[in-house]
Structure formats: structure tokens, C-alpha cells
Amino acid sequence: MDSALLYALRDQAGVPSHPVIFLILGVLTFALHIAAVQMMLGASALTLWGALSRNEWRRRLAQSMLQVAKVMVSVAIVVGVAPLLFVQVIYDPFWYTANLLSAWWVIGFIGILLVAYTLMYVFFWRNEQLASRKTSCPGSMVLSLVLMLVVGFIMHVLSQQMLFPEQWLEWYAPGGQLDTSGTGIHAFDPWRFAFFISLSAPVTGALLLAYQRYLRPRSEFDRAYLDWVGVFGYRMINIGGVVSLLIGLVWMLRLPDSHTAFTATPWPYLVVATLLAFVAFANAMRSRIDSAWAYSVLGVGTVALIIVATAREALRWGVIHGVHGYNALDYKINMDWYSTLTFFITFAVLGGSVLAYYLTVAWRSGQSNGQYVASATVDRMGSIAIGILVLWIAHYFVLGFYWWAL
Numbered sequence: 241m242d243s244a245l246l247y248a249l250r251d252q253a254g255v256p257s258h259p260v261i262f263l264i265l266g267v268l269t270f271a272l273h274i275a276a277v278q279m280m281l282g283a284s285a286l287t288l289w290g291a292l293s294r295n296e297w298r299r300r301l302a303q304s305m306l307q308v309a310k311v312m313v314s315v316a317i318v319v320g321v322a323p324l325l326f327v328q329v330i331y332d333p334f335w336y337t338a339n340l341l342s343a344w345w346v347i348g349f350i351g352i353l354l355v356a357y358t359l360m361y362v363f364f365w366r367n368e369q370l371a372s373r374k375t376s377c378p379g380s381m382v383l384s385l386v387l388m389l390v391v392g393f394i395m396h397v398l399s400q401q402m403l404f405p406e407q408w409l410e411w412y413a414p415g416g417q418l419d420t421s422g423t424g425i426h427a428f429d430p431w432r433f434a435f436f437i438s439l440s441a442p443v444t445g446a447l448l449l450a451y452q453r454y455l456r457p458r459s460e461f462d463r464a465y466l467d468w469v470g471v472f473g474y475r476m477i478n479i480g481g482v483v484s485l486l487i488g489l490v491w492m493l494r495l496p497d498s499h500t501a502f503t504a505t506p507w508p509y510l511v512v513a514t515l516l517a518f519v520a521f522a523n524a525m526r527s528r529i530d531s532a533w534a535y536s537v538l539g540v541g542t543v544a545l546i547i548v549a550t551a552r553e554a555l556r557w558g559v560i561h562g563v564h565g566y567n568a569l570d571y572k573i574n575m576d577w578y579s580t581l582t583f584f585i586t587f588a589v590l591g592g593s594v595l596a597y598y599l600t601v602a603w604r605s606g607q608s609n610g611q612y613v614a615s616a617t618v619d620r621m622g623s624i625a626i627g628i629l630v631l632w633i634a635h636y637f638v639l640g641f642y643w644w645a646l
């Protein structure tokens with residue numbers, strides 16, 4: 241496709257900071273998004289597996305995983321917004337065209353997500369004592385999981401459609417007849433989608449290793465159950481890791497001709513090496529999973545996902561820049577120091593203090609037997625976090641009034 245047309249679709253106002261910042265943040269936040277998505281999908285699947293079984297340990301695990309799934313949906317949504325912002329800033333000609341071509345699905349995405357999340361809560365409300373009582377309404381959880389996958393599939397379609405500018409016109413006006421309905425799904429790659437979904441198994445396996453270690457100090461969780469969770473976590477890492485690699489291999493072998501240059505770059509091989517290294521590292525930790533080393537598997541998994549996300553970006557860059565001649569890094573910069581600094585300071589100071597407080601409370605409450613009472617220091621951390629939040633909100637009003645008064 242003529243790159244002049246792609247450049248003409250750009251936002252003429254330019255971008256408020258160097259595009260490389262958006263590019264890097266886009267990759268990092270996508271890695272966080274997909275990690276949360278994978279934990280949510282893995283935890284949902286384990287919830288169903290346990291809920292449909294009579295085995296005491298599976299049901300116990302299901303009860304815990306339902307809590308994980310609920311939280312991970314909200315984390316996936318929050319850290320899904322970030323890559324959404326970054327991708328539409330630097331790849332706007334591609335992202336918006338892909339969105340317009342399937343506009344009904346983009347809007348439907350929100351409705352489907354709302355229904356999926358509500359159904360998860362319906363299952364939760366009907367099964368608050370999942371470990372000890374008969375499962376009620378498992379269909380709600382099955383449908384929730386299926387709809388979550390539909391939501392992910394819509395995102396996949398958008399990510400895929402943006403990579404085929406040479407076909408946009410044919411999709412928009414098939415045979416010369418305009419189709420402005422926005423109801424079509426024009427491009428998808430089942431192997432690419434399956435690759436990201438299948439990584440849920442090793443990622444959730446790493447989560448299980450952390451879960452069994454986290455609960456060890458608690459007297460109501462017996463050792464035999466936690467050992468079983470550990471063994472199961474390893475099974476998910478080993479089998480899931482190999483299955484994901486095989487699916488990834490098929491994805492690479494079936495890349496369309498215009499994308500195959502990617503296989504001549506080091507990225508796909510780096511991903512294979514990274515995933516194998518992750519599985520090897522996890523297994524090397526096997527004798528230490530009742531110690532704090534159990535958490536390191538999750539840490540190494542996060543690094544591995546960042547490398548996978550970088551390779552995914554390299555594929556996109558190779559197509560958009562290499563094949564279609566569009567360079568996202570030559571975007572006109574209309575430097576806005578204020579918003580750039582506000583972003584990073586908000587992230588570091590507000591995000592840092594609130595997260596530190598939440599994580600401390602979550603960590604300590606999970607580690608204590610009986611009712612948790614926060615210490616004076618933790619209380620103070622909470623007050624500081626709220627204080628910073630109030631200041632942050634107030635600063636927008638002060639700024640607004642300042643500009644209004646000028």
C-alpha cells in the first residue's frame with residue numbers, strides 16, 4: 241500500500257512526547273495485560289474443573305481460583321486500557337481503521353465483557369462455599385469463560401486487521417460495493433490467538449507455585465494440599481509450556497507471505513529460548529518451592545512475557561514499517577512536558593504509594609492466622625496514599641481554575 245495514504249491518516253496534531261516512549265510503554269503494559277488475562281483464564285478454567293469435581297482438594301483450589309479470577313478480570317481491564325492508549329497514539333491510522341471496519345464488535349466488546357464479568361459474579365454469589373457445598377449454576381461460569389474468550393478474540397481481530405492495510409479497501413468496499421455496516425470480522429489467525437491463550441497454562445502454573453508458598457504459614461491449609469497444588473502447578477508449567485511452544489511454531493509456519501520476513505529475525509528464536517529457559521528455571525526451583533524462591537518463578541515468567549510482547553511488537557513493526565513503509569517513530573512531536581511529567585509522577589508517586597499500601601495489606605492479611613489487624617505503620621501508609629490521591633485530584637481542579645481565570 242502507498243505509505244503516503246497511511247501518513248495522511250495520521251493525527252496532524254502530532255504526539256505529546258517522543259513516540260519511542262509510547263512504543264516501550266505499549267509493550268510493557270501489553271505484557272502486564274496479557275499476564276493478567278492469562279491468570280484470569282487459567283484461574284477460571286481451574287474454578288470450573290474443581291467445581292465439576294467431587295475431589296476435596298480440587299474444590300478447595302476452585303474456591304481460591306474463583307477469587308483470583310474475579311480480581312484478575314479487573315486487573316486485565318485496568319492494564320488493558322494502557323496499551324489501548326499507546327497503540328492508538330502511535331499506530332492510529334492502523335488501529336482506527338481496524339476498529340472502524342469492525343465497529344459493532346468494538347462496541348459490543350464492552351457489553352460482552354459486562355455480561356461475562358456479571359456471570360462470574362453470579363457463579364460466585366451462588367457458590368460462596370464452593371469447597372464444602374454442591375456446585376450451583378456451573379453454566380454461568382462456563383458462559384463467563386466463553387464470553388471472556390470472545391472479548392479476547394475481538395482484540396485479536398483488531399490487532400490482526402491492522403496488519404493488512406493492502407486489504408482494507410476490499411474489506412470496506414467488497415467488489416466495489418460500500419459496506420459501512422462495521423459488522424464484519426475480516427482477519428484472524430487461530431494459531432496466534434491460541435498461542436496467547438495457551439500461555440495461560442504455564443502462567444497459571446507459576447501462579448500456583450506462588451499460591452502454595454503464600455499459604456504455607458496459615459494453619460488452616462494442610463501441607464498435603466499445598467504439596468499437591470505445587471505438583472499440579474509444575475504439570476501446568478511443563479505440559480502447558482510445551483503445548484504453547486508447539487502452537488507458536490504452527491503460528492510461525494503459517495504466517496502469510498507478507499509477514500514471513502519475521503522468521504528471519506532473531507525474535508521467534510529468542511521467544512523459544514525464553515520459554516524453554518522459563519520452564520527450565522521453574523524446574524530448577526523444584527526442591528525449593530516451599531521457600532521464598534517459589535515467587536521467583538513468577539518473576540522470571542514476567543520477564544519471559546515481556547520478551548514475548550517485544551517479539552509481538554517486532555512482528556508488527558516489521559509489517560508496518562518493513563512492508564508498508566510507515567515509521568511510527570517519525571511522528572511529529574508536539575512536546576508537552578506538563579502532561580509527560582504528570583504521567584510519570586502519577587505513575588511513580590501515586591501508583592507507587594497506593595500499590596505499596598494495597599500489596600502490604602494483601603500480603604500481611606494473607607500471611608496471618610485469624611483476623612488481621614493492621615499495624616500503625618501500615619495504617620500510616622494508607623493515610624499517606626489517600627493524602628496523595630486527594631492532592632492529585634485537587635491539582636486538576638487548581639489547574640483548571642488557573643486556566644479558566646487566565
Ligand code: HEM
Binds near residue numbers: 273397400433436
Ligand atoms: C477480559 C478479557 C480479555 C481478554 C481475554 C483479552 C485478551 C487479549 C489477547 C489474547 C490479546 C492479544 C491479541 C493478539 O495479539 O492477537 C489482547 C490484546 C489487547 N487487549 Fe485484551 N483482552 C481482554 C480484555 C481487554 C480489555 C478490557 C482491554 C481494554 C480496555 C483490552 C485491551 C487490549 C489491547 C489494547 C490489546 C492490543 C494491544 C496492542 O495491539 O498493542 N483487553 N487482549
